[in-house]
Amino acid sequence: MSQTPPARLCEEDILRLAAELTAGAGPADGVAVGVGDDAAVLAVGGARLAVTTDMMVEGVHFDLAYASPRDVGWRVMAANLSDLAAMGATPRWGFLSLGLRPGPTPALVEGLFDGMLELARTHGLRLVGGDTVRAPALTLNLCLIGLCESGPPTLRSTARAGQAVCVSGPLGASAAGLAWLSAGRDPADALAAPAVEAHLRPRPRLALGRALAASGRLGAMMDLSDGLASDLARLCAASGVGARLEAARLPLAGGAAELATLVGADAVDWALRGGEDFELLFTCQQTDVAELARLAAQADPGAAVVKVGALTKGRGVWLLGLDGSRTEVGLQGFDHFRGDGQ
Amino acid sequence: MSQTPPARLCEEDILRLAAELTAGAGPADGVAVGVGDDAAVLAVGGARLAVTTDMMVEGVHFDLAYASPRDVGWRVMAANLSDLAAMGATPRWGFLSLGLRPGPTPALVEGLFDGMLELARTHGLRLVGGDTVRAPALTLNLCLIGLCESGPPTLRSTARAGQAVCVSGPLGASAAGLAWLSAGRDPADALAAPAVEAHLRPRPRLALGRALAASGRLGAMMDLSDGLASDLARLCAASGVGARLEAARLPLAGGAAELATLVGADAVDWALRGGEDFELLFTCQQTDVAELARLAAQADPGAAVVKVGALTKGRGVWLLGLDGSRTEVGLQGFDHFRGDGQ
Numbered sequence: 001m002s003q004t005p006p007a008r009l010c011e012e013d014i015l016r017l018a019a020e021l022t023a024g025a026g027p028a029d030g031v032a033v034g035v036g037d038d039a040a041v042l043a044v045g046g047a048r049l050a051v052t053t054d055m056m057v058e059g060v061h062f063d064l065a066y067a068s069p070r071d072v073g074w075r076v077m078a079a080n081l082s083d084l085a086a087m088g089a090t091p092r093w094g095f096l097s098l099g100l101r102p103g104p105t106p107a108l109v110e111g112l113f114d115g116m117l118e119l120a121r122t123h124g125l126r127l128v129g130g131d132t133v134r135a136p137a138l139t140l141n142l143c144l145i146g147l148c149e150s151g152p153p154t155l156r157s158t159a160r161a162g163q164a165v166c167v168s169g170p171l172g173a174s175a176a177g178l179a180w181l182s183a184g185r186d187p188a189d190a191l192a193a194p195a196v197e198a199h200l201r202p203r204p205r206l207a208l209g210r211a212l213a214a215s216g217r218l219g220a221m222m223d224l225s226d227g228l229a230s231d232l233a234r235l236c237a238a239s240g241v242g243a244r245l246e247a248a249r250l251p252l253a254g255g256a257a258e259l260a261t262l263v264g265a266d267a268v269d270w271a272l273r274g275g276e277d278f279e280l281l282f283t284c285q286q287t288d289v290a291e292l293a294r295l296a297a298q299a300d301p302g303a304a305v306v307k308v309g310a311l312t313k314g315r316g317v318w319l320l321g322l323d324g325s326r327t328e329v330g331l332q333g334f335d336h337f338r339g340d341g342q
Numbered sequence: 343m344s345q346t347p348p349a350r351l352c353e354e355d356i357l358r359l360a361a362e363l364t365a366g367a368g369p370a371d372g373v374a375v376g377v378g379d380d381a382a383v384l385a386v387g388g389a390r391l392a393v394t395t396d397m398m399v400e401g402v403h404f405d406l407a408y409a410s411p412r413d414v415g416w417r418v419m420a421a422n423l424s425d426l427a428a429m430g431a432t433p434r435w436g437f438l439s440l441g442l443r444p445g446p447t448p449a450l451v452e453g454l455f456d457g458m459l460e461l462a463r464t465h466g467l468r469l470v471g472g473d474t475v476r477a478p479a480l481t482l483n484l485c486l487i488g489l490c491e492s493g494p495p496t497l498r499s500t501a502r503a504g505q506a507v508c509v510s511g512p513l514g515a516s517a518a519g520l521a522w523l524s525a526g527r528d529p530a531d532a533l534a535a536p537a538v539e540a541h542l543r544p545r546p547r548l549a550l551g552r553a554l555a556a557s558g559r560l561g562a563m564m565d566l567s568d569g570l571a572s573d574l575a576r577l578c579a580a581s582g583v584g585a586r587l588e589a590a591r592l593p594l595a596g597g598a599a600e601l602a603t604l605v606g607a608d609a610v611d612w613a614l615r616g617g618e619d620f621e622l623l624f625t626c627q628q629t630d631v632a633e634l635a636r637l638a639a640q641a642d643p644g645a646a647v648v649k650v651g652a653l654t655k656g657r658g659v660w661l662l663g664l665d666g667s668r669t670e671v672g673l674q675g676f677d678h679f680r681g682d683g684q
Contacts, residue, residue, distance in 0.1 A: 008445040014474050017448070018438075021455040022469040030434065031470050040471035042435055042487070045387030051470075053485055055439040057477045092372065093384055096360075097397040097439075097483045103350040106359070113363040127364040128373050128393075129382035132356050135399045137478050141439045143395055143485035145384070 012331060033153055036238065038086035038222050039146070041153045048148040050089035054080045058138035066181040069111025070118075071200040072140065077116045079225060080142040081123055082204035082278040086223040087153045088213020089146030091125035091206065096142055099135025112140065123206050150214040154282070159220035159239035163283040165309040168205055168296060171228060172267055173198035173253035175274025179263045191255050191262075198253065202278045203302065209280060211299030217292060219283035219311075227273040228308070231281055233317045233330035242314035245272075245329070247321050251306045272319070272329055283311055354673060375495055378580060380428035380564050381488070383495045390490040392431035396422045400480035408523040411453025412460075413542040414482065417618075419461045421567060422484040424546035424620040428565040429495045430555020431488030433467035433548065438484055441477025454482065465548050492556040496624070501562035501581035505625040507651040510547055510638060513570060514609055515540035515595030517616025521605045533597050533604075540595065544620045545644065551622055553641030559634060561625035561653075569615040570650070573623055575659045575672035584656035587614075587671070589663050593648045614661070614671055625653055 009017070019035045032048060033041035039052035056062060056076045064072070077094075084091050096116070100109070120127060125144065177199030180192045187196045204223075212218055220239055224231050228245070236243050250271045260267040284292055293305035309320075317330040351359070361377045374390060375383035381394035398404060398418045406414070419436075426433050438458070442451070462469060467486065519541030522534045529538045546565075554560055562581055566573050570587070578585050592613045602609040626634055635647035651662075659672040 007448055009448060009451060011474065013448075014440075014442070014446065014451055017451055018440075018455065018472065018474070021452070021459060029468055031468065034470045035472070040435070040437070042470070044391065044489075045389035047387035049386065051435070051437060051485075051487070053437040053439050053471060053483070054473050055441055055475045055477075055481070055483060057441055057475055057481070059478065060476045093382070093393070095382070095393060095395040095485055097395050097485075098356075098360075099397055099399055099481065100356070104356065106349055106351055106355075109351060109356055109359055110363070113360065117363060126371055126373065127360075128376045128384070129395060130360065130377070131396050131483075132353065132360070133397045133399055134402045135397075135479070135481065136401065139397070139399070139441065139477065139481060141395070141397060141473075141483040141485075143393075143437055143439075143483075145393070147386075 033155060037156050038083040039089065041087065041148060048153065050084055050087040050146040050148055050153060051143065052080055052083035053141065053143040054083065055139065055141040066187065067200055069108050070115035073112040073115025074119050074201050076140045076142055077119045078202045078204050078278060080144045081119065081125070081206060082223040082225065084144055084146040085204050085206045085209035086221055086280060087146070087148060088150045088209050089148050089153065090210065091123045091144060091146045093145045094120060094125050094127045094142055096127055096130035096140065098130065098132045099139030100132065101136065101138060102134060150210040151216060154213045154218055154221035156220050156222050156235045156238040159235060159241055159283040159311055161241045161311050161313040163219045163311045164286045164289050164307045165232065165243055165245070165311060166282055166284065166289060166292070166305050166307050167224065167228065167251065168208055168280040168303045168305055170251045170253040170304070171277050171279065172256045172270030172274045174202060174276040175270035176253060176256045176259045179265050180259060183263050192259055195253065195255060195259060199276070202276060204278050205280050205300060205303060208296055208300040208303050211295055212280065212282060212292065215292060215295055217284050217288045221280060221282040224277045224279045224281050225275060227275040228281065229272040229317060229329040230331050235281065236317060242312040243309055243317045244312055245309035245317065245319045247319055249306065249308045251304065375497060379498050380425040381431065383429065383490060390495065392426055392429040392488045392490050392495060393485065394422055394425035395483065395485040396425065397481065397483040408529065409542055411450050412457035415454040415457025416461050416543050418482040418484055419458045420544045420546050420620060422486045423461065423465055423548060424565040424567065426486055426488040427546050427548045427551030428563055428622060429490060430492045430551050431490050431495065432552065433465045433486060433488045435487045436462060436467050436469045436484055438469055438472035438482065440472065440474045441481030442474065443478065443480060444476060492552040493558060496555045496560055496563035498562050498564050498577045498580040501577060501583055501625040501653055503583045503653050503655040505561045505653045506628045506631050506649045507574065507585055507587070507653060508624050508626065508631060508634070508647050508649050509566065509570065509593065510550055510622040510645045510647055512593045512595040512646070513619050513621065514598045514612030514616050516544060516618040517612035518595060518598045518601045521607050522601060525605050534601055537595060537597060537601060541618065544618060546620050547622050547642060547645060550638055550642040550645050553637055554622065554624060554634065557634060557637055559626050559630045563622060563624040566619045566621045566623050567617060569617040570623065571614040571659060571671035572673050577623065578653070578659060584654040585651055585659045586654055587651035587659065587661045589661055591648065591650045593646065
C-alpha cells in the first residue's frame, strides 16, 4: 500500500476515520442520528427507523468447538437486537449476509437459522432478505431495522455531568462463561452453567430499552457490548463528560468470583472489560434512579438496575477501588484489531 | 454436526432453505416484497423502502493483487446499488460492516471508503452507520436502503410467457477483465482496458432502473450479477416460465472475442455465465421493446437495450446456438460454494 512501513490503525482510529469520511449527513437527508451511536435513526414518511448492523466471524467472535450453530445464530441476533434496545426501538425487519466455507451442511445452516429465528420471533422481528457467499471462515452479518415509537431515540451524546451511571443487570457473566468454555471445562457444571448460558444465549433488553426511552428521564443510553469500561468511555466521549465508577457498586454476576478463582482470572476485570453482557448502560438524575429501577423491573422482571457511579466534569473513566485507589480505566488495552478483544 | 457423513448444500439449496425458514412475512408485517427478489420492499409510514445487502470477501470476490482498495470499495457499492436499480429504487442510506485483518493500514481503510463514497455520492447515497471487526480476510458487507418512488417496485416474479427478454447493455466485459487480470496480463493494454475497467469499476444502472420502472411496461426485472444464464433461470423460476435465448443476439462486450482468444476462453460463455456485468435484465411485450430501448437511451446514454430472446410456457433456459443447436443453460454448473463461482 505504501513504500515506507505503513502505520497500523487501532480500532478507535478506524471508527474516527469512518466518522470523518462519512461526515455530512444531517436532518435534511432524513438522517436524525448518524455514525457513532448504537444505531442510526432515519426519518421516513413520518416514521423514525433505527437501523443497526453487526458482524460476527468464526475464530474471532465465536468458536464452533464450544458454541453450536444454534448458539452462534442466537448470539449474532442478540448483539444486533441489543443495539435496537439501546435506542428504545421496536425490532421489525432483518437482513442476513451469510459467509460459509465450502460444503456447508444442512445441520450448520439450519442451526444458524433456528437460533436467529428463535430469538427474532420472541421480539417480533422477521428476516426478510439477505445474501449467501463463500468465505474462509463462517461469517454472519445482520442489519436490523426497528421503529422508534416509545419517544425520541435514546443517544450516547446527551449525558450531563452529575448524573448517575446505571446498568440494567449483573456484569461479567458472559466473560465468565467464555473463560470457562475456553479453558475446556464442563459447560454443564452447576456453578458455571448460568455464565455459560449468558455467553451462548444472551438476552437483549428490548422491553426495558423501550420503557426507559418512554420514561423521558434518561440522560444517555447505550448497550454493553464491549465492556463497561470502554463502552462508558465512548458514552463519555460522545457527551463531553468524564465518569467515576465505584468498584464496590459493580454488580458482579452470580458465581463470577468463584469461577474467576477456578480459572485464574479476575471477576472485577470481567465486569469492567468482559463485554457481551448486553445489559443497558444509562445515565439519569441521581433522584430518578429509584423510580427508573422500579420502571425497569416492571418492564423486564430479569432486569436489576444498579447505580455504578456518576458522571463528572473531567475527562476519562476512573475506577474508585475497594482500597480507595483511583485508576483510569476506559479504552486503554481494548482493541479488536490487536487480538485482545472479543 | 452429525454422526454419518453429512450432506453438503449447494447454493440453491441454501437459498431455498433460507426462504423456507424465513417464510411467513406478509403485507400485514409491512413486507411488500420478501426473500427472493433483488431487494426486499418494506411499507413504512406511507413510503416504500427497498433494502438490499451484499457481502464481498477477499480471495472469493476480489484479489488485492490486482484490485486496489479503492476498486474493492467501489465494487461492493456497485453490486449493492445494482440491486436497488433492479427494483427501480432511489438510493438513500447505507450501512457498512467491515472485517479487517489485524493491523490495517490507513491506505487500505481510506482507499476502501474513497471507492465506496465516490460511487455512493454519484447516486445520492450516504453511509450512516456500520461495524468494524477483525476477520481472517478482508470482508465488506453493505446494507443499502432506497426509496421506491418511480412506480411499484419491479419484481422477478411478474414475467409472462411470450414476452421479450432484454438486457440493458453489453455482456461479458467484467468476466473478460477478470480473466485478463487473473492471467497476470497488463491491465493498461489498450484492447483489455475497457474490460478491466468494467470489472474493477462497474457502473450500476440506477437512472435506467427508475425509468424502466416508471414506464409501467415491464414484465419482470432483475440485475445481472451472477450471469445471464443463471439470473434468467432465477427470474423464470420466480415467474413460472421458461426462456429461449438466441446466441446470435447476445451483445458481446467490445473486444471480448479477441480477449477470449488471447486468454484461451470463450466470449459467449463470458456473456452467459461471467457475472458482475450489473446490466439490467427485464422482460416486456414484444411490441414495447423499441419504445423501452428509446426510453432507456434517454435515461442513461450508456445503456443499449437489446432483445436476447423470449419467454416460453416451458421450463428451463435454453440457448439457440449459431449452428441451430439447442442447449439447456441455466443454473447447472453454477455454485458459489463449489468454488467455481465468483
